[in-house]
Amino acid sequence: MPNINYMKNTRKFWKAREKARAALDKKRATVSYTEKAKIAEKLHSDANFLKSGRIASAKS
Amino acid sequence: MGLRDVLVNLNNLVTVGVIQDYAVGGGYAVMYYDIPISTFDLDVLVVLSNDEDFHKLYEHFRKKGAKIEDVYIYINNMPVQFLPSYISPLFNGAIEKANIVEFEGIRSKFVSIEYLVVLLLTSFRLKDKIRIQSLLDKANKDLLLDIIQRFDNAQHQLYEKYKEVLEGT
Numbered sequence: 749m750p751n752i753n754y755m756k757n758t759r760k761f762w763k764a765r766e767k768a769r770a771a772l773d774k775k776r777a778t779v780s781y782t783e784k785a786k787i788a789e790k791l792h793s794d795a796n797f798l799k800s801g802r803i804a805s806a807k808s
Numbered sequence: 809m810g811l812r813d814v815l816v817n818l819n820n821l822v823t824v825g826v827i828q829d830y831a832v833g834g835g836y837a838v839m840y841y842d843i844p845i846s847t848f849d850l851d852v853l854v855v856l857s858n859d860e861d862f863h864k865l866y867e868h869f870r871k872k873g874a875k876i877e878d879v880y881i882y883i884n885n886m887p888v889q890f891l892p893s894y895i896s897p898l899f900n901g902a903i904e905k906a907n908i909v910e911f912e913g914i915r916s917k918f919v920s921i922e923y924l925v926v927l928l929l930t931s932f933r934l935k936d937k938i939r940i941q942s943l944l945d946k947a948n949k950d951l952l953l954d955i956i957q958r959f960d961n962a963q964h965q966l967y968e969k970y971k972e973v974l975e976g977t
Contacts, residue, residue: 752857752894759963761895766931768878769849772887776848791846794811797911798840804915805908 811836813884814850815916821854826868828855831906831917833891835939837924840909843942845935849880849887853899853919856892865890898959902927922952926959929969940973 755761776787821827832840835847856862869881880887893900902923909918919927925943928936953970960966 752855752900754894754897755859758895762930762963764879765889765891768880768889771878772849772880787848790810794836795839795844797811798836799842801840801909801911801916801918803907804910806920807905807907 810884811850811886812911812914814886814888815911815914817883818852818916819914821865821868826865827890829903829917830854831903831919833902833919833924833927834889837918838928838939838943840918841921841924841943841946843939845939849889850883851889851891853891853903854893855900855903856894858894862890862892862894896959898923898926898930901955901959921947922955925952926955926966929956929966929973930964932969937973937976941976944973 779787815832818830818832822829831853832850833853834849834851835845836850838845839847854865856865866876866881869883870876875882877887879889881890882888891899893903902919903917905923906917906919909916921943925940925947928940928943956966956970
């Protein structure tokens with residue numbers, strides 16, 4: 749891991765993150781039924797892909 | 809095009825040196841740990857040293873013509889939010905201790921269940937609380953408490969939130 753100088757004030761980052769997430773949620777909630785069906789289909793496909801995953805190396 | 813292509817893209821970012829390392833967190837990591845949820849975006853924790861490197865990451869995608877909206881970079885039509893490690897030691901720890909997972913010949917890194925719970929404690933929206941409750945059954949509680957204690961601070965109040973979740977279960 750590199751030597752990282754952590755930011756002292758991160759409130760701006762967290763605020764921008766939450767604002768963007770809320771905007772995306774709102775945008776998705778207002779899409780058409782056709783679009784919602786496409787999203788659901790993609791999510792289903794991604795879920796199946798994730799199920800194929802096997803841990804190759806774990807750290808505790 | 810789906811998650812597979814996005815993971816290939818993320819691995820490529822490491823290969824070309826735009827990021828040093830990464831680990832998937834957020835809703836997709838919750839899904840990986842077999843909790844059925846609905847999510848739209850992909851949270852990716854990335855090892856970057858400073859703001860300048862973070863800017864370079866956005867420039868990399870801008871030059872490739874990727875759609876950038878708010879903090880999201882659209883990779884293969886998926887909104888991806890990059891969380892740079894210099895923001896928080898918690899992000900750095902989560903990447904360092906992430907599991908290497910193999911999907912159909914593609915290797916990727918996903919944050920561990922315990923780190924995932926702590927990351928969800930930082931957001932702590934209603935849906936995060938529900939996700940935490942589902943993940944707790946699978947988590948190593950001693951390890952989880954150790955991570956909470958190591959990264960707790962006045963801003964996130966991780967232990968207080970953890971207690972609140974436990975009281976609600």
